[in-house]
Amino acid sequence: QVQLQQWGAGLLKPSETLSLTCAVFGGSFSRYYWSWIRQPPGKGLEWIGEINHSGNTNYNPSLKSRVTISVDTSKNQFSLNLSSVTAADTAVYYCARVAGAVYDFWGQGTLVTVSS
Amino acid sequence: DIQMTQSPSTLSASVGDRVTITCRASQSISTWLAWYQQKPGKAPKLLIYKASGLESGVPSRFSGSGSGTEFTLTISSLQPDDFATYYCQQYNSYPYTFGQGTKLEIK
Numbered sequence: 434q435v436q437l438q439q440w441g442a443g444l445l446k447p448s449e450t451l452s453l454t455c456a457v458f459g460g461s462f463s464r465y466y467w468s469w470i471r472q473p474p475g476k477g478l479e480w481i482g483e484i485n486h487s488g489n490t491n492y493n494p495s496l497k498s499r500v501t502i503s504v505d506t507s508k509n510q511f512s513l514n515l516s517s518v519t520a521a522d523t524a525v526y527y528c529a530r531v532a533g534a535v536y537d538f539w540g541q542g543t544l545v546t547v548s549s
Numbered sequence: 550d551i552q553m554t555q556s557p558s559t560l561s562a563s564v565g566d567r568v569t570i571t572c573r574a575s576q577s578i579s580t581w582l583a584w585y586q587q588k589p590g591k592a593p594k595l596l597i598y599k600a601s602g603l604e605s606g607v608p609s610r611f612s613g614s615g616s617g618t619e620f621t622l623t624i625s626s627l628q629p630d631d632f633a634t635y636y637c638q639q640y641n642s643y644p645y646t647f648g649q650g651t652k653l654e655i656k
Contacts, residue, residue, distance in 0.1 A: 478593065478636055478647040493644040527592055534640035535583040537604070539592035 435460040439528045439540035441513075445547050451515040455528030455540050462486055462509040466531035469502060469513045471524040472542075479524075483531055484511055518547045551575050551639050555648035561656040566627045570651045572620045572637035581641040584613055584622045587650075588633045596635075597622065627653075 441453035455467070468483040482492035484502045492500050501514040515522060526543050529536035552575035562568050572582065580600035585593035595604045597613035600620055610625040624631055632655050637648040 477649045478638075480645045480647070491643055495644070529592075533598065534581070534645065535595055535598045535638070536585075536593070537595050539594075542592055 435530060435538045437528050437530065437538055437540040439526075439543055441526075441543055441545070443544055443546060445518050445545065446549055447519055447547060448517055449547075451518050451522065451526075451545055452512065453526055453528070453543055453545075454510055454512045457509045457511075457530070460530075460538075462506065467504070467511045468529045468531050468536065469526060470529055470536070471526045473521075473524045481513065481515075481526075518545075520547050523547050550644055551578060551642060551646055553637055553639055553646050553648040555635075555637060555651045557651060558649065559652045559654060561654045562627055563656045564627050564629060568624050568627060568653065570622045570635055570653075572615075572622070572648050574618045574620075574639055574641075577617045578639045578641035580616045581639060582613075582615070582620050583638045583640065584611075585636045585638065586631075586633045587636065593636060 436458040437455055439455040463486040466483045466485045469481040472478050480493055482502050484490045484504050486506050490502050499516045504511045523546050528540040530538040554573045556571045582600045584597040586596050587593040596607050596611050600615055601613045612623050614621050632653050634650045634652045636650050
């Protein structure tokens, strides 16, 4: 069974950089793309971007200037960095496996709050 | 970006009811549409892919249909476990986008 376990800082100040990591257990890491999706409190889902084992990425243009997604295939992990955060970046951040462009396995979610 | 609009935003229903949720795309997405169920404090769960494909392990009371710009998710006979929020997602083109959600409440 595939499991995704994510972690990272939950409280940031404006202008800081958000950093989250997702570890994948089970299944094939190299056969899939891996994605980050976020959900502001009480709101809908927003696709942030994705990466494969070779480091090929796709980003949401609305966040592209601030987002970096990276991969560490030796650990079956991938990471999200989002720079210059503001209160608008407060959200639950999820990592997920991309299977044919849909998300079939998800991490548990990490609430990231941006507040001065 | 392709905009996804769900209706209704909230739906009140009873156990045993048949319910339908609609998702409309701002342009044609063929059948590149998925449906997810989300419960409070949990990650979304994939229900339907490619508009009508039932994800493994999902009960057969869930079904999806549609193509082009209009899609529906139907639950044939609501069970207590089905009260949740449902999202559609298009994957016809980047950036992938989601509907705003439909909250299914107990009447």
